[in-house]
Amino acid sequence: MRTKLRPRLVVTILAATAALALSSCIEGPIAGTPTLTLGIDPADVGYTTSEVFLFDQAQAYLPDAPLTADGRWSVSPDPDTDEAGFKTRMVVVRPTDPAAFNGTVYVEWMNVTGGADLPVDWTGAHRDITRRGAMYVGVSAQAVGVNQLRSADPTRYGSLVHPGDSYSYDIFSKAAKAIRTDRKVTGGLKPLRMVAMGQSQSASRLVTYVDAIQPSDHAFDGFLIHGRGSGGSSLSQSPLASVPVPSPTQIRDDLDVPVFVVMAEDDVIRSNTAVRQPDTPLMRTWEMAGTAHLDAYLSRFSKSDVGDGTGARLLFDEMxxxxxxxxxxxxxxxxxxxxxxxxxxxxxxxxxxxxxxxxxxxxxxxxxxxxxxxxxxxxxxxxxxxxxxxxxxxxxxxxxxxxxxxxxxxxxxxxxxxxxxxxxxxxxxxxxxxxxxxxxxxxxxxxxxxxxxxxxxxxxxxxxxxxxxxxx
Known part of the structure; x- marks a missing residue:
């Protein structure tokens, strides 16, 4: 079955461009080497790495009505809270040869469960991202990641500031808009398609983002949600008003962009199958047999896998x-x-x-x-x-x-x-x-x-x- 997406995606791109013209600011590329564990050296596969800082004002959100399990939420900027200034970073991994760029950008909400930014989906899929000429951007959307950077390397990251995770959803939208329109971010390359992605804790943030923010911001052309739990993340949290979301929470079924959910065995077990949804023209779910949330490839072998068969050999021998x-x-x-x-x-x-x-x-x-x-x-x-x-x-x-x-x-x-x-x-x-x-x-x-x-x-x-x- 084929689904016509392009007219709506054109509207999305135009809306994002208009919004950016009034808001975001980019500093960089920043000289030196970004602090991020990419595993492989992108130069070994024809890629280059850069880092930019994004600074702007972000808003927090409150629900217009009680949040429901179907994910069909309506939210508005918190009327009692001023916009807050932020400065965060984005790590960009792109083809060294501009002619090799295929137009697709994967934007990862980096995982901070371990106390620092982790590019989990880059780690799991860098082989296919790089051999197809796609671009990867890792966004430090949450306070834990930004604060860890400031502490670990104050010389490089001391100017970063994060007002709290209630603002993380708007920060992620502003990052997307900057990637789409500011060529300082992309090294002069023009994105044609942008996919938001995130695993585990980041997947929970994306569930809330998809249900609450995407319908108004139209920042992304699609979502790849990997290893979600039964709910989403709080829409707002301390020190602002706490707004938890229902558990279970579904992906809303009235989006105009595709959503692809991929689940390991233990993701399905921990969510107690409560978030299973039927496929639709714009929704797919893959539950992957024989897999785990954090397997040997993600934690140990990805860094050695540059296309010479090493990854496959290590996994077979490990079995x-x-x-x-x-x-x-x-x-x-x-x-x-x-x-x-x-x-x-x-x-x-x-x-x-x-x-x-x-x-x-x-x-x-x-x-x-x-x-x-x-x-x-x-x-x-x-x-x-x-x-x-x-x-x-x-x-x-x-x-x-x-x-x-x-x-x-x-x-x-x-x-x-x-x-x-x-x-x-x-x-x-x-x-x-x-x-x-x-x-x-x-x-x-x-x-x-x-x-x-x-x-x-x-x-x-x-x-x-x-x-x-x-x-x-």
């Missing part, structure tokens, strides 16, 4: 011989294929905006109970249903979103290698394993859940590693 559990955790960290499904989601989102063709529909993960949520599992321990990966369909390990223990352990998921006996019961021979792997990869490519370039890399690694399996 067969996982690192011991982190201190305080019950299970070894998930080493599944989240990054590959996420890359396919990014590619599908880009195509959605370009052509109006939505991503493939994704089946929900199968459950045996929903109060609490318990996922159905096959004889090898992998989830049934959902958006599949070769790692769960042609398994060498049981990979899931389940872990326990102290700190962030519950986010790490688990990996349990199949025993020699299980592998011998599952496959007749090494060649049988490789043949099944190849067939699964091509099926996933055909369904839209995997990119051909990644399928080629995964098959190459599996063919090499098959020699190490205890099979004839």
């Amino acid at each position: 067969r011989s996982p690192r011991a559990p982190f201190a305080g955790c019950a299970n070894s960290q998930n080493a599944g294929g989240l990054t590959y499904v996420l890359r396919a989601a990014f590619r599908a989102m880009d195509r959605w905006l370009r052509t109006g063709t939505p991503p493939s529909a994704g089946a929900p993960l199968a459950t045996t109970s929903t109060s609490p949520t318990v996922l159905q599992r096959d004889e090898w321990g992998n989830a049934v249903g959902g958006v599949r990966s070769v790692q769960v369909d042609v398994p060498v390990a049981a990979i899931d979103g389940i872990n326990s223990g102290t700190g962030f352990c519950i986010l790490f998921g688990g990996t349990r290698p199949l025993t020699d006996q299980q592998l011998q019961a599952r496959y007749d021979s090494k060649q049988d394993f490789v043949d099944e792997y190849a067939a699964s990869l091509q099926s996933l490519v055909a369904q839209g859940y995997l990119l051909q370039v990644d399928a080629n890399e995964l098959l190459s690694v599996a063919t090499q590693r098959a020699a190490t399996l205890p099979l004839p």
